[in-house]
Amino acid sequence: MSDVLIVHEDELRQHVHLDEQAIAIVEQAFGRLAEGGVEMPPVLSMHLPDVNGEVDVKTAYVPGLPGFAVKISPGFFDNPAKGLPSTSGLMVVLSSETGRVQAVLLDNGYLTDLRTAAAGGVAAKHLARADAGRAAIFGAGMQARMQLQALRLVRPIAEAAIWARDPDKAAALAAELADDGLNIRAEADPERAAAWADVIVTTTPASQPILRAEWLRPGQHVTAMGSDQDGKNELDPLCLDRADLYVADRVSQTQSLGELQAALNAGIIADTTEIPELGQIITGQHPGRTSPDQITIADLTGTGVQDTAIATHALDALSKARPNA
Template sequence: MTPPVFDAAAIERVATTDLVLDAVRDALIAHAKGQTTVPPPLHLQFPDADGDCHVKAGLVTGAHDFTVKIATGFYRNPAAGLSCQHGLVCVVSARTGQVRAILDDKGLLTSRRTAAAGALITHAMARPNAATLAVFGTGEQARLQVAWLAGLRPISTVLVHGRHPGRTRALCEEFTAQGHRARPASAEEAAGADMVLTTTPATSPVLQAVHVRPGTHVTGIGTDMPHKNELPPDLFARAALIATDDHEQCLDHGDFGHAVRAGATTATGDLPAGLLLDGPFARPDEAVTVADLTGVGALDAAVASAVLRELAR
């Protein structure tokens, strides 16, 4: 029998913020405790089209389903009126191996999974009174990270740093229309915010460690392939606490790995991000903390399974 195919509109109706946050939180905690199976991701690059493709698989121990996901990012697409992100998720029975459904989400679940992970980790690792937020980048993830983090804690000011002044101003106007106090900022000013999120496909660091103030938390979400790099190694040298969503992935192709190879930190200098979501931990007010998120297949599996349960109702 041909498995059902659900389109992005149907998926969007059920992939609520609460559903995705709950699924991602639980999956990060399970992953930190070794209760998942996640093979290394497959990467393809398309330099002539400024694009890349990721194939990720994952299983949460005891779950009825596992997933195989294709996610693409083609960064010239907006000039043609197209989204940068596309893809689909194949949900497969972990009992019989039969394909249960195709979620033709056009990259929606990847975007929301990434937004949830970034917001959860940033909220957990930032100082309780941290209120100013800076985002590097002007794409969909910059929008989502601000929106999802604002749902978890008050944000007094949003600083936006982008390569294109027009896009930067436009994004600030969007944030202002949503009720935020937002404005463009230089890289130096943005790096001095209480919370910093980098959401770019950069191949060299987008900020300087010297501009990051004591007490700041920085989350990088864009370094998901070996040639990408958002955060400078010397930022990791300053960090009192480093969290990674997947140790091996971040060591292989994350900003954490770049820092280890540069000698700025050790290969055992990180903690699983999920452990920081599972209970309270000590965070000195003056400490710099860093999270490196490369995207974990088990999170995709948890979100897709939750979405499919809602679609089946």
């Protein structure tokens, strides 16, 4: 096993970035998932309520790629009070031909953060209005920062509002992200932030809704990406009833881990057979948004195909940076 490539977070951050290429890589992965042939088992998810933590294991085999990733992703949400990030983890890349370990990416959750943000960019690219210029971000952690960055790569976002349950954190993030090209502020009232925005992104581990259906208005797009475990819930289930188009990253996941779960439990949605997946919109199997007045929702729970895609992308970038590796 001496030929196994070991890569640490610092080197990955140096060579793999949240940019248009990363968004394209994740977009292609969703398309491959919709076209069929991808092997992606259900998420192995372990909830640790005693320590406010969770661990997810995700993977996917994509025909034609030289390897596939198995990702271990812990989330321990009391860590910030201990001076530690909430998320960490690693990816192991195995050969698609032999199954032998090719690389261990000790990314400490960086690649997961990157591919999650890229998925938000993909969702906005295909579902938000082309002229969307205002973004409301619910949350003030790493994903809040990265989701806004991804949005700006695909839509002309010139103004942004940050709402968080901790107003000081919202203010700190707004101050950090302020620059000449973005008018950004902290917003204490979530209703006002939501009603003002063209695109709303929820990025929290909330177990009770933080976005109400009555706050939504025609033409908006919502990306909900915080609900990736049984018991999490960021959107009022009536949001899905209010929406003209609800899109899942993977229906089988969103009905057990995502916002769809709460809507099913509330009896608001009974039949999931006609729910489109993001990859079907990317590949043209579903028309997606058909009117500027529609309200659209993307429910992103995180898929193994994203992990294999970003790990493959990372190894390609590293091979160019260190060809003898």
